[in-house]
Amino acid sequence: MLMLANKLTIDELASRIPDGAKVALPPDYAYCSLTAVRALIRRKVKGLHLVGVPSLGFQADMLIGAGCVDTLETAAVTLSEFGLAPRFTAAVKRAEINMMDATCPAIHAALQASEKGIPFIPLRGLIGSDILAHRKDWKVGDNPFAENDPVVYLPALKPDVALIHAPIGDKYGNVWVGVRREQMLMAHAASETFVTVEEIVDGNLMDDLKMKAATIPGLYISGITEAKKGAWPLGIPGGYNADHEHLQRYVDLAKTDEGFEQYLKEFVLETPAEAAE
Amino acid sequence: MKDVVLEEILIEAIAENLDGLRHVAVGASSxxxxxxxxxxxxxxxxxxxxxxLGSEDNNFFSDGGKEIFDVAGQGRMDAFFLSGAQIDGKANVNLVSVGDYEQPKARFPGSFGSGYLYFVVPRVILFRLEHTPRTLVEKVDFISAPGFSDDNVYRPGGPHKLITDRCLFAVDKERKCFRLESVHPGHTVDEIHEQTGFKFDLPEGTVPETRIPNSETLHVIRGEVASEISEIYPAFAARVFGIGNES
Structure with missing residues (x-):
């Protein structure tokens, strides 16, 4: 008999992500679990260290605005066509969060080191940049196989938690991520992965080779929650579109502290109903 | 035929610099x-x-977010585009902040892939459509990616051209600086001097005007190119080419 997935409610899932955890999140164009982000804000999580794989968007802006974040390790925080992320920008200008600016391939590579269980990984580029100058955890070393060839060493990046959304999962905890394979890298690298899915389907995703190639095995999944439209107000590629009207409303409100509080009250704090779905 | 617009002049000027390449990659919001x-x-x-990036029809990567960087690192990408909140006379690019890094006056999204791609992609074309002393500065406040490197640093890539809404600069790799290559129609060299925060070289003789695309090129830009770009940037395609629907 195959091991079954640990099915959680959205609030149970949020309770499994402790204060101070290093949490890896995907960018807005991948599969983001906004429903889990709202549950985290409701449970008043504190001191998170967010890792953007490789960048962050609405999820991070909301968590920062709600005071849940201490540290940001990311190549960027962007709301793409909606402009600068207002809560992120305000928090950095007030020096309220610890920034660990990175560049995209450094995050991918450092996660790959963790995936392989090796202590560090070298990366080209970066030398002479202020990204490197501010990253005390990165070092410039020698290429041991050549003369006079400096190269940047990145320590393995091991998130405590990868938090992702996906179109489908099954009762064994297998999760199909399609072409968003960085979400597979995140699951491989993190100690635990929590996932919300649009639908838990019948059968075993691993039985179909076409699906299996893009499926994270249940081995990596610590908990799974079924959440229809769990990415809302973002969309999911191949599924539903982002709710542009709502995102614009968020951006307008989040320009001020008061506006953001109003947004939280209206769409996050007083909507426990989504937990019961 | 309707009048040529600045966007079409820029499209032609950039395309000329991509002639003969095998793989050209374009980042988000470009x-x-x-x-x-x-x-x-x-x-x-x-x-x-x-x-x-951001296209469904023109994005063939299938191995996650890392693949585009792995492709570039192996030399399988010939050209890429970078912009910057600030770009300086040494071709340094700043995508992070203005003022003190710890408590900045302005904060932008972040460096994205620039801290890597600028080093490994042979032709990086810089573009900045606000050409003012505020954006083209003597020295950037934060180096997301340096324009040039010491001789012992692995650097097959780097800046190739800088294109703005006023002019086109070439890159002098020996002197590690920009050289004015052409001025777009309706703009002057004096104006470029006034609006540029860094020193740059001038070509010998008179500075040419940036070429206006011919009718054959305009036909392609306004036809197949406009139609393909509207898949990714519908608002842009509607504004510039009057095609599709902005909604």
């Missing part, structure tokens, strides 16, 4: 470079690949 890459691909008669 409609003009995207259109230029599609124009160059059309002219290549099937010899050029173009990948555009």
């Amino acid at each position: 409609p003009i470079p995207g259109a230029a890459a599609l124009l160059a691909r059309s002219r290549s008669k099937g010899k050029m690949r173009v990948s555009i």
